[in-house]
């Protein structure tokens with residue numbers, strides 16, 4: 459399975475084309491819209507989220523509620539587009555229109571793709587960079603991840619993404635062993651949270667940052683349950699599933715770190731406290747007594763829940779402005795701002811969940827086939843039986 463996305467933040471729409479989805483998979487727009495709504499709900503978003511009401515249109519590859527095996531096209535409209543038709547239109551502007559429309563952006567924003575992208579693609583109007591580098595694109599990635607979750611659900615594999623930390627407020631975690639998910643946790647941090655008030659403390663930290671004209675980042679966690687043993691491979695670097703997940707998570711806007719299981723903490727501990735001992739039960743087959751390594755050994759899943767953490771930097775556009783330099787005048791200026799999120803970590807938890815879901819689903823189809831659901835179910839059931847009796 460593979461996908462491409464296209465579309466600008468203030469253009470007419472975002473599009474994804476997904477190729478390699480098996481036939482006979484039940485799929486409706488509602489399966490996807492549910493996740494799009496979760497992404498919009500998170501605390502700390504700016505005014506743009508009041509304009510958008512993300513809804514997917516399935517434009518190809520599905521007939522009467524079932525996939526056909528043909529490429530699937532997903533489209534999400536930007537409601538804000540109506541305010542940007544002149545600035546973002548594909549047609550050349552007349553001289554009159556050119557004067558009317560404030561076109562050029564020459565002031566790069568620290569923390570964004572603006573300056574590097576402008577130099578790389580020789581744009582003197584940095585709107586050509588910022589429109590595509592915007593995290594608006596994460597909408598359509600969530601749509602693609604939602605489709606991946608529909609596939610995984612057929613095999614009882616479920617995922618949850620939630621917020622672990624906002625700034626220095628931590629959701630005190632329950633141990634990995636007691637993970638029993640899976641509900642909507644984008645507003646609070648219920649999944650593995652021992653402190654019932656953590657969600658409220660996080661919201662207060664977001665409010666405080668906003669009040670100071672600042673922004674705040676955080677850490678999200680994604681857990682996938684009932685993942686079979688052996689997705690991914692030890693055989694080659696680009697088939698290691700933990701590596702693929704890391705790439706996918708790190709590609710989310712503003713993500714600066716990724717961990718699997720204990721992650722960086724494992725480097726500070728002795729081996730006896732890190733590795734998960736192997737046990738055997740006639741009903742379950744082989745299993746682990748703990749899950750410190752987050753469900754991975756040798757680039758492959760080991761049957762324990764997959765646990766991924768992603769670290770998001772604070773939003774770069776600040777109401778308390780940063781210094782930069784105009785690319786035309788070369789004069790320093792203080793960045794001005796019209797609107798921005800002050801925290802997008804809760805929303806990013808949903809994006810991270812989508813990224814992990816996609817990688818697991820793609821690896822799942824690599825292992826069990828990808829033509830039609832009945833064949834995949836058969837291959838999966840046979841393999842699970844063999845793994846249990848191994």
Ligand SMILES: Cc1cc2nc3c(=O)[nH]c(=O)nc-3n(C[C@H](O)[C@H](O)[C@H](O)COP(=O)(O)O)c2cc1C
Pocket residue numbers: 504569570571591592593596710711712713771773774775776797798799800802805806809
């Ligand atoms: C869901 C989400 C919403 C975001 N909203 C904003 C925003 O409103 N303002 C902003 O400056 N950056 C926002 N960002 C972050 C920028 O898109 C990101 O920092 C920028 O594109 C540069 O990429 P990099 O941080 O990965 O290097 C958001 C990121 C995500 C994941």
Ligand SMILES: C=C(O[C@@H]1CC(C(=O)O)=C[C@@H](OP(=O)(O)O)[C@H]1O)C(=O)O
Pocket residue numbers: 467504506507510591592593594596597711797798799
């Ligand atoms: C539109 C979304 O996020 C946007 C991501 C973003 C950025 O610079 O990345 C900047 C803001 O957009 P605008 O400049 O239009 O206010 C966010 O609202 C979204 O998440 O759907």
